[in-house]
Amino acid sequence: MFNELFNWLAMIELPVFAALFRMIAKQRREMEEYLLESQNHTDGRVDLCKEALADFKLHVARNYVSTNYLKDVENRLTNHLLRIEKKLDDVGRGK
The missing domain is CATH 1.20.5 (Single alpha-helices involved in coiled-coils or other helix-helix interfaces)
Incomplete structure (x- = not known):
């Protein structure tokens, strides 16, 4: 009985848990990369909006x-x- 339980753990459960751990670690790494990329993209868009607003304010100051x-x-x-x-x-x- 103990031998069967040990075999079950060694053959099935440990590899399954190892695979799940690797999948979770990979998902976390990919999510962190995606969030960093999204943040950089968003920061770039915010900078573009700030520049556009500054240009518009200058246009208003000159032309009105x-x-x-x-x-x-x-x-x-x-x-x-x-x-x-x-x-x-x-x-x-x-x-």
Whole structure:
């Protein structure tokens, strides 16, 4: 009986467990390689997105309205509205 159990362990179970251990170790190694590759790919994409965002910000800063221009338009609009208000006040007083 002990001999049969020992033979069963030696012939079947030990090789099966060794094969399972090798499969698990191989899967773990492959998964670590895949994760590292995915992380490198993702890092590269993040860098590309950062560069694209920086380029877009620069494009907006160069091609859209400047602060000085906005102040000039605001001053002209304010002056025009003040003239309209003065005319309405004059009409309201009966001049």
